[in-house]
Amino acid sequence: MRLSRYFLPMLRETPKEAEIASHRLMLRAGMIRQEAAGIYSFLPLGLRVLTRICRIIREEQDRAGAIELLMPTIQSADLWRESGRYEAYGKEMLRIKDRHDRDMLYGPTNEEMITAIFRSYVRSYKDLPLNLYHIQWKFRDEVRPRFGLMRGREFLMKDAYSFDLDFAGAKHAYNRMFVAYLRTFARMGLRSIPMVAESGPIGGNLSHEFIILADTGESEVFCHSDYLGFEVPGSDVDFESVKALQAIVDQWTSLYAATSDKHDAATYAKIPAERRLSARGIEVGHIFYFGTKYSAPMKALVAGPDGTERPVHMGSYGIGPSRLVAAIIEAFHDDAGIKWPEPVAPFRAVVLNLKQGAGETDRACEELYAALSARGVETLYHDLDERPGAKFAAADLIGIPWQILVGPRSLAEGKVELKQRSDGTREMLAPADVLARFGAEGV
């Protein structure tokens, strides 16, 4: 992508409403634009990151055996009356009426709808286990939206719903998502810690929040510091193996870890003092087992091997991709801007032409840009007529992992400079060697 033809409205000054780093940097880097309190447009650069995050989520959901579908944002109130939540959910639910004066709502979550889908097609235990998910916009009319995407009213959510014949099956379904979540966040460069959590309005009695440690996190958390050293399951995990998954979950729940809601000071005090970790965290995922809370009242029944019908056991599993954009920035930034981990970066490389309009640098940049693009390396070419300093600042701000600096100084030696955004390391390389770095073996 040529910057001259892209839409990337960077801000030099920080809009006054932005308090935390991620919000500030997203606005400055031209990723988002606020439309109303807690409601944002994703501008092209922000959308690229969001899309990459969703791609990783999908890959791991699919790997764990979940199946994607797509449910609407608008739901009928009648569905929610069946579960009793239409009244129970409170003012957080945005209630609307259509032209026929029918009660509708903008979905804050989809347990009711997925249960309705399930019950209209599935009758037998032979169709289980089943896990259906979608990635869709949700609306929760928060009293106080804040911190940009961190606590918006409209937000993107991946929500999965599992269906099993009994608790044992449901527990395995829960474990699948548990392990998938560990992998999902790790692939984004994040260290997540599963913590015992309140189940809130979703209900149920088995629930974990996946927390990223960050100073700007909204939750106060307490855990054993050994969690920071645990190994994340590899891509070869056998999601069919009940025993293998249970072993992983057992390990990851073996030590104390709780949010302030569920914090037990006495248990925490038993951890050796040097292993106690008291910090703030960002909730990026939340998983629940809630049994027959919805299937019983909504009559989502399946026949078991003995022929009798029984309500299906369910769980639900949420990840906030839009919140993850912010969480990743909180974890990876410095004073100059964002430092994207490669798997979620909006572009992999940015070519900076330090003397736009000079034949030599223009030619070298064009060649590099064309060659990188041909190799499938997503590259942004900063081809605006700006001074080098402005280009450096812009590149650091938007945080693309690899900067390729092309100026007369290095070009005189037949070289360009490859700078890594994450640690600032620089190397002088011939253009051909830069290309080799981005070859099949990656950088």
Added chain:
RNA sequence: CGGAGUGUGGCUCAGCCUGGUAGAGCACCUCGUUCGGGACGAGGGGGUCGCAGGUUCAAAUCCUGCCACUCCGACCA
């Protein structure tokens, strides 16, 4: 929902107390000089001062009401 605060060109803000021709920096357009860490000069365009009432000869400025947004706390992917 309790408490605090802010609305003035695209952005950051001054002006308001003490009413009298709407300002600055950045950004934008033109020309020139520049060019390895957010350049400089000259010229130019752009704002019914959140909205509605009121007071006054005169309101960005004073008064009343409303709206929007932000921050602190209680609740939440």
